[in-house]
Amino acid sequence: MKLSQLAIGQQGIIKEFTDLEMSVKLMEMGCLPGEAVKVERIAPLGDPIAVTVSGYQLSLRKREASTIELI
Amino acid sequence: MKSTLRVALVGNPNTGKSTIFNALTGLNQKVGNFPGVTVDKKSGLCKLPDGKQVEIIDLPGTYSLYPKSADETIVFEVLSNPDNSSHPDLVVIVADATNLKRNLLLYTQIADLKLPVIIALNMMDQAEKGNIEIDINALATRLNVPVVALAARKSIGLDELKSAISYSTNIPLQHATIDVESIAPELIKAVSKKLKIDNPYVALQIVHQHENLKYISKEDSLWIEEQEKIYDFHPQKAQATETIARYNFINEVLLDTVVYTSVALEENISNKIDHYLTHKVWGFVIFFLILFAIFQSIFAWSEYPMMLIETVFVWLAELGHTYLPAGVFTDLLIDGVLAGLSGVMVFIPQIALLFAFISVLEDTGYMARVTFMMDKLMRKVGLSGKSVVPLIGGLACAVPSIMSARTIENWKDRIITIMVTPLVSCSARLPIYTLLISLVVPSKLVLGFINLQGLVLMLMYLLSIVMAILVAWVMKIIIRSNLKSYFIMELPVYRMPRWNNVALTMFGSIKTFVTEAGKVIVAVSIVLWVLASYGPGDRIEKIDQKYSSSEITSQYTEEEINILKSSEKLENSYAGIVGKFIEPSIEPLGFDWKIGISLITSFAAREVFVGTMATLYSVDGDDSEMEPVRNKMAQARNAKTGALVFTTATAFSLMVFYAFAMQCMSTMAVVYRETKQWRWPIIQFFYMLVLAYGASFIVYNLLK
Numbered sequence: 001m002k003l004s005q006l007a008i009g010q011q012g013i014i015k016e017f018t019d020l021e022m023s024v025k026l027m028e029m030g031c032l033p034g035e036a037v038k039v040e041r042i043a044p045l046g047d048p049i050a051v052t053v054s055g056y057q058l059s060l061r062k063r064e065a066s067t068i069e070l071i
Numbered sequence: 072m073k074s075t076l077r078v079a080l081v082g083n084p085n086t087g088k089s090t091i092f093n094a095l096t097g098l099n100q101k102v103g104n105f106p107g108v109t110v111d112k113k114s115g116l117c118k119l120p121d122g123k124q125v126e127i128i129d130l131p132g133t134y135s136l137y138p139k140s141a142d143e144t145i146v147f148e149v150l151s152n153p154d155n156s157s158h159p160d161l162v163v164i165v166a167d168a169t170n171l172k173r174n175l176l177l178y179t180q181i182a183d184l185k186l187p188v189i190i191a192l193n194m195m196d197q198a199e200k201g202n203i204e205i206d207i208n209a210l211a212t213r214l215n216v217p218v219v220a221l222a223a224r225k226s227i228g229l230d231e232l233k234s235a236i237s238y239s240t241n242i243p244l245q246h247a248t249i250d251v252e253s254i255a256p257e258l259i260k261a262v263s264k265k266l267k268i269d270n271p272y273v274a275l276q277i278v279h280q281h282e283n284l285k286y287i288s289k290e291d292s293l294w295i296e297e298q299e300k301i302y303d304f305h306p307q308k309a310q311a312t313e314t315i316a317r318y319n320f321i322n323e324v325l326l327d328t329v330v331y332t333s334v335a336l337e338e339n340i341s342n343k344i345d346h347y348l349t350h351k352v353w354g355f356v357i358f359f360l361i362l363f364a365i366f367q368s369i370f371a372w373s374e375y376p377m378m379l380i381e382t383v384f385v386w387l388a389e390l391g392h393t394y395l396p397a398g399v400f401t402d403l404l405i406d407g408v409l410a411g412l413s414g415v416m417v418f419i420p421q422i423a424l425l426f427a428f429i430s431v432l433e434d435t436g437y438m439a440r441v442t443f444m445m446d447k448l449m450r451k452v453g454l455s456g457k458s459v460v461p462l463i464g465g466l467a468c469a470v471p472s473i474m475s476a477r478t479i480e481n482w483k484d485r486i487i488t489i490m491v492t493p494l495v496s497c498s499a500r501l502p503i504y505t506l507l508i509s510l511v512v513p514s515k516l517v518l519g520f521i522n523l524q525g526l527v528l529m530l531m532y533l534l535s536i537v538m539a540i541l542v543a544w545v546m547k548i549i550i551r552s553n554l555k556s557y558f559i560m561e562l563p564v565y566r567m568p569r570w571n572n573v574a575l576t577m578f579g580s581i582k583t584f585v586t587e588a589g590k591v592i593v594a595v596s597i598v599l600w601v602l603a604s605y606g607p608g609d610r611i612e613k614i615d616q617k618y619s620s621s622e623i624t625s626q627y628t629e630e631e632i633n634i635l636k637s638s639e640k641l642e643n644s645y646a647g648i649v650g651k652f653i654e655p656s657i658e659p660l661g662f663d664w665k666i667g668i669s670l671i672t673s674f675a676a677r678e679v680f681v682g683t684m685a686t687l688y689s690v691d692g693d694d695s696e697m698e699p700v701r702n703k704m705a706q707a708r709n710a711k712t713g714a715l716v717f718t719t720a721t722a723f724s725l726m727v728f729y730a731f732a733m734q735c736m737s738t739m740a741v742v743y744r745e746t747k748q749w750r751w752p753i754i755q756f757f758y759m760l761v762l763a764y765g766a767s768f769i770v771y772n773l774l775k
Binding site: 020021022023024025026027028029030032040041043044045046047048050054055056057058059060061064 | 135315318341456
């Protein structure tokens, strides 16, 4: 399951990243393996999405969210 | 020899770093540049409880020492180079208590640079509300650094922070965080030896960032490149290893010091607000309404202060004519300088309001939502959601907006944003729009509550934004790039705007406008007055003679003669000759030679237009009549045809020309600085000129 596949309100736990370059940037922003993520909302035009992770809200594009594998 | 302690504020964006900076320095702050780069350096003095003064420097907000944008590079540059003129003796790391884990990442990186540090744990009130219990003492003991709890917006903890600064030592006492050397042992050793660096983490960061660091020479940079190959160093893998190690350390620290009594995933107020503000339909409706309200209030609220300023200048001119001895100098002062200044200073209220509104939008966190909503749309036309901030900022001024495009990580997105931002109507066009609109659009209410003039103004702004988007789309097709674009951005929680911050922005914008624009305008007004008052050879004297002959004095009244005389003088002056020379090329746009003069003078800066109009119509007209430039322009007639100069067609054609033409030296200079290539400002200048000419031509011929 990828983060980009979750619907609004669903949550999961980060397992790993499929893109090294993106993983470094995501980890700096608090997206870490073992951390819970919840999809809060999707932008009016369908992309990007807003998620709650490690206590704050982060927005990222679906393409970026698709590099995050969930448990 | 340094007499005062230098303290750097470092922290993630949205942690209240600038609130703390403002609280510590008050009005004792100034904006400069870091040496060699164009990043704004905010610094100020702060008085400590023991009477000592320290210098506080506000470094750009960043999530990590690994820079993601041009602005963030400066943080490591300043912190790692003891010879940098901004190198601090002490670093205050501002951390958001509600999101400690992510905030401590930057702490562990800076701690490993072995600089003396203090942690300022801000937003403690929010953390308590969110049921996050932080054991400050345990945290301080665990890391062996002073930790100060703050709620800076409520002015809690500032005195404690000040005393922590005054008790600080110049020895870094913090415990080690991770084993840096194990990431690339041989490479770190080699680089440390070659560059004589005794800190392994500084050496490792230099390996990562050597290309962008000013204090690393070309040769050293190439040498590091070779070493990376020799030791098979993979930057991204190394950074990933390091980041994971740092989070492991942080998790251990947090385990002993922080208790989360409830899960922080519950619906908070920000979430509820976002439900409406980023709603599929309402989100855009609200965004549009907010922009609409802003432009309506700019017109409505500035009416009285503008009238007041106008009255003051008319009164000053009358006073001057009454009490100053008549002569060339008085004419220069009143018809040249004063007329030019008054034409522009009138717009201070509108500019101040626009800057205030934009700063409120940013301060509340709404701008980040606009970015979020617009990203997909923006990406379609070759921009990024983050381009929205420079584009909306472009409503105030393109210069700082183009600089703010640095937050866009992708080169192509950034170049396109820079190229189209000057198309967005800035505050310097506002005086031109309002002047021309008030000439040809009646001030009446549509549907009972909408001011027609305000509506037309808003349409001008929309037109400029639509054009910026169209041009961006064309550029997306032309410019090639294979760099990946990405969009990972924090959505800060909604907050009330800090009104003192809004006021500071407002007064700052007035100050810059009056001093910067004022200088140019006074200079241009003087030159223009001279050019408009004198002509080649004895042409001007001949006109004087012509109108004093009895043949003419018997035919016309004195008043009529004055008007005829001065307009003929203007036509034969140097300015008139230049204006007439370019008249054929601008006639298809509906402009006469006087407008031509204004176009030439305002190629350096648009705000000069109104000043030029004021000067030209003061020279050309009856001296005894004191009235605002608007009335003089409304009565202006073409000498040849006798028709009114400012018809609806001409006024709109002129507005469109000013909307699209690149008439701002400062913007061109900043585009060069930001892109480091002359081709970008040059391309920008010509594409905008072509666009302006074409659009004006169409508008004039449609409305004629």
